Amino acid sequence: MTSPSYVLLFALGLYVVAVLEGWASTGRLRLARPLRAGVALLGRETVTPRRPDRVLYETAPVLLLAAGLLAAAVLPLDRGAVSVDLATGVLFVNSALAYVMVGLVMAGWAPGGAYSLVAGWRFLGQLVAYSMLIVMPITAVAMRAQSLSTTAAVSSQVHLWNLAAQPLGFALFFLAAMAVCFLPPFDLPVSSDLAGGVAGEYTGARLAVVRLARVALVLTLSLAVVVFFLGGWLGPVLPGWVWTFVKTIAVAATMLVVGRLVPRLREEQVLAWGWKYGIPLALVNILWVGLTLLGVR
Amino acid sequence: MITLVVALVVGASLFGVGLYGALSQTNLVMIMMGIELMLGAAMVNLVAFWRFLHPGAVSAQVFVLIVMTEMALEMAVGFGLATARFRARGSVEMEEATELRG
Amino acid sequence: MTWQLLSVAFFGLLAIWFGVTVFRTSSMVRSALSLLGSMAAVGAMFLAMQAEFLGVLQIMMMATEMTIMAIFMVMYMMDPGGLGQMDMTHQKRVSVAAGVTGALAGILLALLPGWGPIVRSVPGPARQTHDLGIELMNRSMIVFETAGVAILVAMIAATSVAIARRR
Numbered sequence: 001m002t003s004p005s006y007v008l009l010f011a012l013g014l015y016v017v018a019v020l021e022g023w024a025s026t027g028r029l030r031l032a033r034p035l036r037a038g039v040a041l042l043g044r045e046t047v048t049p050r051r052p053d054r055v056l057y058e059t060a061p062v063l064l065l066a067a068g069l070l071a072a073a074v075l076p077l078d079r080g081a082v083s084v085d086l087a088t089g090v091l092f093v094n095s096a097l098a099y100v101m102v103g104l105v106m107a108g109w110a111p112g113g114a115y116s117l118v119a120g121w122r123f124l125g126q127l128v129a130y131s132m133l134i135v136m137p138i139t140a141v142a143m144r145a146q147s148l149s150t151t152a153a154v155s156s157q158v159h160l161w162n163l164a165a166q167p168l169g170f171a172l173f174f175l176a177a178m179a180v181c182f183l184p185p186f187d188l189p190v191s192s193d194l195a196g197g198v199a200g201e202y203t204g205a206r207l208a209v210v211r212l213a214r215v216a217l218v219l220t221l222s223l224a225v226v227v228f229f230l231g232g233w234l235g236p237v238l239p240g241w242v243w244t245f246v247k248t249i250a251v252a253a254t255m256l257v258v259g260r261l262v263p264r265l266r267e268e269q270v271l272a273w274g275w276k277y278g279i280p281l282a283l284v285n286i287l288w289v290g291l292t293l294l295g296v297r
Numbered sequence: 298m299i300t301l302v303v304a305l306v307v308g309a310s311l312f313g314v315g316l317y318g319a320l321s322q323t324n325l326v327m328i329m330m331g332i333e334l335m336l337g338a339a340m341v342n343l344v345a346f347w348r349f350l351h352p353g354a355v356s357a358q359v360f361v362l363i364v365m366t367e368m369a370l371e372m373a374v375g376f377g378l379a380t381a382r383f384r385a386r387g388s389v390e391m392e393e394a395t396e397l398r399g
Numbered sequence: 400m401t402w403q404l405l406s407v408a409f410f411g412l413l414a415i416w417f418g419v420t421v422f423r424t425s426s427m428v429r430s431a432l433s434l435l436g437s438m439a440a441v442g443a444m445f446l447a448m449q450a451e452f453l454g455v456l457q458i459m460m461m462a463t464e465m466t467i468m469a470i471f472m473v474m475y476m477m478d479p480g481g482l483g484q485m486d487m488t489h490q491k492r493v494s495v496a497a498g499v500t501g502a503l504a505g506i507l508l509a510l511l512p513g514w515g516p517i518v519r520s521v522p523g524p525a526r527q528t529h530d531l532g533i534e535l536m537n538r539s540m541i542v543f544e545t546a547g548v549a550i551l552v553a554m555i556a557a558t559s560v561a562i563a564r565r566r
Contacts, residue, residue: 053426053428053429055429056428056429056432086451086455086524087451087452087523087524087525087527087528088451088452088455088524088528091452091455091456091459092455094459095455095456095458095459095462098458098459098462098463099462101462101463101466102432102435102462102465102466105428105466105469105470106428106432109428109469121470121473124466124467124470127463127466128467131463147525148452148525148528149525298514298517299404300400300403300404300407301514301517302509302510302514303404303407303408303411304407304411304444304448305505305506305508305509306411306505306506306509306510307407307408307411307412307414307415307444308505308509309501309502309503309504309505309506309508309509310415310502310505310506311414311415311418311437311441312501312502312505313498313499313500313501313502313503313505314415314418314419314421314422314498314502315418316494316497316498316501316502317422317494317495317497317498317499318421318422318494318498320490320493320494320497320498321422321488321489321490321491321494321495322422322487322488323487323488323489324475324476324487325475326427326468326471326472326475326476327422327430327472327487329468330421330422330430330431330434330468331422333434333438334418334421334434334437337414337437337438337441338505340441340445340457341411341414341441341444344444344445344448344450344453345448347450348448348449348450348521349448349514349517349518350514350515350517350518351518352518352520352521352522353522355527355530355531355533355534356534356538356539358450358452358453358527358531358534359531359534359535359539359542359543361450361453362453362456362535362543362546363542363546365456365457365460366546366549366550367549368460368464369460369464369550370549370550370553372464372467372468373553373554373557374553374556374557374560376467376471376557376561377556377557377558377559377560377561378560378561379471379475380560380561381560381561383474383475384563388475389475390487392489
């Protein structure tokens with residue numbers, strides 16, 4: 001695989017996830033929906049708030065998109081097919097995802113509207129709840145791989161996927177990943193409850209960038225779940241990148257559908273559950289992985 | 298050589314900016330920002346010394362890790378104090394914090 | 400070497416510029432996010448100086464820290480949006496003098512001594528991370544554990560100070 005083909009594959013993934021998002025929210029599978037919605041958004045009138053914090057207002061959507069794409073850049077699509085092979089790739093995924101929150105708080109503050117401001121701070125409350133649940137399962141994955149490289153994380157799963165080796169870590173990371181890309185049930189801050197929340201003050205082309213960033217985040221987080229827990233490119237018969245693609249789309253579809261089946265969570269419930277149950281469970285997971293590693297020796 | 302000096306000059310300038318901020322601001326949280334800048338300047342110097350003079354010495358990186366931890370601790374305790382002060386007095390303006398003056 | 404000099408200088412200037420912006424703007428969220436920009440530029444300087452682990456760690460830690468700083472600013476400031484044009488500084492002349500003196504002293508110290516021979520080669524990032532881990536679990540273990548205990552103490556102290564008094 002060559003570098004342009006990564007971009008093409010990622011763009012295809014983005015489109016498929018956008019179609020799936022429409023399917024999950026409306027119940028109808030329409031292939032042209034993202035294209036039509038994108039054109040409609042670009043053509044629509046752009047209304048800006050009266051006194052926005054101009055710099056932050058323009059930066060926030062771009063920062064959101066950049067955070068998702070940067071995290072995807074260090075995740076491998078196939079054996080030896082990774083855009084940037086960092087020695088600390090696993091940590092870099094964390095650090096890129098941390099900027100999702102910065103972007104959301106920025107977008108909440110910048111328009112100077114009450115609803116979007118409240119929504120931005122609610123996102124911050126959610127961040128405090130789930131950020132540890134992103135970092136700690138990834139730590140357990142790195143422990144098993146004995147490396148911070150994302151490729152090593154996949155090759156450590158040749159005999160047994162991390163899904164089976166550390167199911168607790170998988171469950172926690174999956175839920176935390178849904179919270180990072182603010183899918184339901186963690187989407188209260190962008191819901192109609194707050195008149196659209198953070199995205200409420202964005203219109204036209206800027207809103208298109210926000211929506212695209214959300215889709216990119218869903219795809220990136222699904223790819224991260226696949227790389228860290230579902231064996232990445234590993235699979236029989238088909239070439240590795242096909243396996244990565246199929247698994248990623250399957251995870252994205254699961255993420256999009258699962259959230260529709262449960263009621264929305266308030267941010268203080270997310271906080272309480274994240275700290276009272278999530279973090280102890282993540283610690284148990286790390287202990288479990290450490291014990292199995294010592295037992296294997 | 299020149300890169301080392303450039304990094305050290307950047308560190309010194311950041312330290313100066315941080316010192317100015319810590320002394321000139323009246324708000325507790327802004328004073329903490331100045332302190333963070335000064336700590337950042339210290340980290341720049343540590344990494345520069347590690348890279349250009351002793352790349353083999355891993356303990357330099359440990360030192361930087363400890364400084365990073367210290368930044369987080371300073372924030373946690375500072376916000377704790379700010380919350381207590383705000384509860385007690387209704388503001389964190391340090392001009393008004395004169396209770397300990399003799 | 401030239402790319403290294405250029406990128407260190409570029410991110411250094413960026414860090415200083417963002418650092419100055421922190422105290423020049425009157426909007427509190429802006430100043431917290433400028434501090435984040437400054438610290439992220441410092442992290443980029445670490446990356447330019449081939450300390451990959453430290454750079455990525457710095458960029459990650461500061462994102463969360465500074466966003467939380469922003470919420471505390473808004474909670475405790477009289478004029479978080481900067482629309483009221485309040486002046487929140489004091490002893491300006493003394494501070495400027497102190498800042499300039501500190502910076503000049505540091506710059507003099509950076510320029511005057513001969514720093515001795517510059518080492519050109521540096522261990523690769525994977526090697527560095529491995530060595531750092533071994534160092535933390537081996538020779539520097541006491542230091543590392545002290546940091547852990549310090550975090551625990553600070554958590555307890557901060558919570559007990561901030562918690563509301565029960566009457």
